[in-house]
Amino acid sequence: MSEVKKIATRESYGNALVDLGKEHDDLIVLDADLAGATKTGIFKKAFPERHLDCGIAEANMAGIAAGLSTCGKVPFISTFAMFAAGRAYEQVRNSIGYPHLNVKIGATHAGISVGEDGATHQCLEDLALMREIPGMVVINPSDDVEARAAVKAAYEHVGPVYLRFGRLALPVINDTPDYKFEIGKGIVLKEGTDVTVFATGLCVSSALEAAEMLEKDGISAKVVNIHTIKPLDEELVVKAAKETGKVVTVEEHSVIGGLGSAVCEVLSEKAPTKVLRVGIQDVFGESGPAVELVHKYGLDAEGVYGKIKTFVKEN
Template structure:
């Protein structure tokens, strides 16, 4: 059996920007002294006149992008999630969100999978921060195929979009002819009857593996990829929860304010359902190899399997 292809979604981001740059001359990319890490260097090499390095000044970069967007440009601003969403929050809120400008935020190195960079750089709050901003679309793609599709969709969408990408290479799971990306629409990857697993980002592939393990124990898990945290696919969330009667959310993010909270809000109002959230439980991350951290925090297939098995009984 051939080995599963793995690609980091930050690489997908850089490649998608080049694809779009060849089609649209109004697309520009701004980075904050991290082009090599965020992979906007791929775009920089192809279109040096449309790539601006703003230095270690994320807030200033955001103001520049806001201004350029009022002049017919479509700016993508890029930095680590901790800086793009964290350090930069006030500027994103007031300079992009409040006037609802057509700026896209490419945030890489999100979650504990940043690894050895440690807690200061492992942003576990970005989805919560960004979905609180009125009118902000929040997307967390699961693999290379989805990440590239999301970047294209973000360009086509008129308004602010937050795109979350990772440092760690993850399995390509959406490489199939019938794959279709649509903002605000979840994707059923596996049908099930006993429990629904709503997953996002790198946790989608881990959840699929966990579902295979659960199947051997006689537990039929439905796995749904929620790539868009906001607007969330309320219709699909309610339909699946109504069918299985038990819901689990899985995210490489705090259990507070992210996918788990978004799903809980929908179900609380429209279809009260027994629910469990899997994520990082109100704590900071720590330094260590990415794969080992994901295992320690029980966000790998084994950890998900154990928790869902106990919950679904």
């Protein structure tokens, strides 16, 4: 059996920017002294005149991008999720969100899979923070194919977009001829009858593998890739919940405010359903090898499998 190809979505981000840059002269990339880590250095090498290093000053970078957008440019600001959603939150809210400017936010190194950098750099709250900003589109791609498509869709969308990327290399799962990315539309990856698993980002591949393990136990799990947290595909969420009667959400984010909360909000209003939220349980992360942390916090296939199996059997 051939080894599954793995690529970090931050790499996909950098490569997608270069591809777009070849087609669109109005695309400008800004980073906060992290071009190597965020992979915007790839764009800098190709288009040095359209890359701006703003230094370790993320709030200022957000303001510069806001100004550029009013001059007909399409700026992508790039830094770690902790700094994009955390340190620069006020500027993103007031200078980009409030006037609904055409600025894209490329936030890399999100979640516990940042690894050894530890809790201070493992942003587990960014999806919650960004989806609260009126008019902000929030996207969390699951692999290289989806990340590239998401960057292109973000460029084409008029208005602010938050793109979440990771440091850890992920299995490529969307390299199929019929794959289509559309903002606000979830993708059914596997049909099932006993439980619906809504997953996002890094956890999509974990959910798919867990579903295969559940099949051996006689549990049929429907797996849905929710790459867009906002706007959420409410129609698909409600339809799938009604079909299976049980729902599990899986995310590399706090269970408070992210995908789990978004799904529960919709279902509580339109189709009350028993839901299990799998994610980070109201705790900070810690320093350690990324793969080991994903396992410890129960976000790998083994952990997701165990949680879903217990949930289905007890409910």
